[in-house]
Amino acid sequence: MATLDSCEVTEFGGIEVNPHYETVLKAAGLAREVASDIILAVGGGSVIDAAKFLGSAIAAENSDPWDEFAAGRYPEKIVPVGCVLTLPATGSESNAVSVISSVTRDLKIPFANEAARPVFAIMDPSTMASLDRRQLGNAVVDAFTHVVEQYLTLPGNTPVQYGYSEVLLRTLIEWGPKLLKENSPDARENVMWAANQALNGLIGMGVRQDWSTHMIGHAITALYGIDHARTLSLVMPSLLRFKIRSKQEMLARYARNVWNVQADDDRIAAEQGIAATEDFFRRMGLPVKSSDVAPTKISADDIVAHLERAGQVQLGEMADISAKEVREIMAAVT
Template sequence: MTMTFTLETPTRILFGEGMIDELASQIGPEERVLLLYGGGSIMRNGVHDRIRQALAGHVVTEFGGIEPNPEYETVMRAAVLAREEKVTFILGVGGGSVIDAAKFLSCAAPIGGGDAWDRMLGGRDLPEPLPSGAILTLPATGSESNPVSVISRTARGLKLPFKREAARPRFAILDPSTMKSLPRRQLENGVVDAVTHVLEQYLTLPVNAPVQHGYSEALLAVLFEWGPRLLVEDSDEARENVMWAANQALNGLIGAGVPQDWSTHMIGHALTALHGLDHARSLSLVMPHLMRNRMPNKVAMLARYGRRVWGVAEADDRAAADLAIARTEDFFRRMNCPVAVRDVPGLAVSPDKVVQHLEEAGQLPLGENADIGAAEVRAILKAAGAAA
């Protein structure tokens, strides 16, 4: 298979401790800034003070309270504030959820009339987004340097991804020291989310992409080594390696010109919308069972993954693939993330309701071959322990 692609990665990355102090050099002095954040951890860890010092010469309006799964109605309240304050620049400070919200907000704020959700789904006649930037405090999604935002709309029972290249952040500041105050659960989620991002772009078809495949394998090796270490050691090296790997996992590079899957993510989004499950934990619950269900199509890359990343020695592809899935499942367990419905106390999953979510979102069929329909989704969830 011949690769044909256009790669756009215009986000400027400022990586390293102390880079928040460079913020003023990235935002023009004439910009009116809306500072968007989540639950308030930036107030406790000193990040907020550093930002306000760096932007002392700017007009800054603040909006907090962005949820871990950013809610459309919350972002729309921020859009009203942005219009009232004549904001010209959106600065998202936090993890992927806040940065997703910032990108969506940058598109929604200039939309004067109609429903911004429906307008953006339609993708036509949209005004130019406001420019945005990101300060990352929780590595996981790569949202700080890609054009996708994932937004929940509880009133409609949906959680959907929105992609708009013009919404990609102008810059992203990645200061690994901001991770020091994060609770263990957020670190676990961040590593697992990054791992699944790589696997969704890598475990597809064995195409002619040695650079992308090799880079994916390197990223996985880093995450599998340093992810568990991040949980137990207070080291700059662990924070730096995980933060950088998570960024590279979803900035467009490893997916350029190769088939991509994303079925685990779409099913996971449905589980989060229906049950409030942490995003990363919805992914770990689905992915091993999806791999086994899709074994005939994925066996070649699963075997390669097992040999090159996990070092399995089996010559038979199916045996190597089975071991690769088992090792992945074990890694998720080591990161304290579920691999079956029974691992989440009180969780009862209805495959029919998940399928309904996917149908209402217009996402079926799923997969790199568009061959995962309603029946396959039900089978994957039943293998994970969902009720019949």
């Protein structure tokens, strides 16, 4: 705070782990009262997501802009956002996306506004020293799934993006367990940078992207309050097995280039790659089956209802995951 002595600072705390729209609106009201000209987000993905949404909410003419923002209609000029990252995972410090939950609507959905991309991000790995094992494990798996959602789709002429994705995945596989075990400066540095690169837009350039695991995961978090990363570890292995036929070519490449699988047969290689992924999630301390989150009972019908309310009825890089497929994917999580 000493650095900000020459500035007039108004603090707003209490941002939820999955930031609530209603809380952000309270922050917007305060920011208008004091005529804030910049927002400084100090925290992890939830705080930064809230700040990015807040920048647009302050400038909005409508005091309840959820529907406008969900439709992609944002103010032309918003209050800029800077951030100090304390928990790496989401890459929110350098992307344009906010994931916001509305309590009154019982929804959790992503919002994308390029103007909200932070104008600066301070990333100091030493801030990770105070994080517990659950937070660290969540961070690694969250970043890992961000890469997978952009990489394990349809093959294309994007060798740079694929190669970069594979390096990021191998980095997280190598340094994630070390981070849990020793939380060393080297481990913090490599995980923080990999998490940033996983979702700053570079590896997704020119590739078909999936994000179905994330949409299903958002529904689970909204319904049951399970940590975001832990919903991803629950859903992703089952979803990859369900989609193994259409994703087989990239799954086989992933297995060989990331996990060093030696199988010549693509189907066998793909299956081994999925199994290795599931095992990695377990080693990072995250759930992969519904029994791992007991006594919480997850209902596929409730998930489908949430997705339908959110307008997310055709998921995946080929828009071929609908209600029926979601139910089948979730049935395999048990």
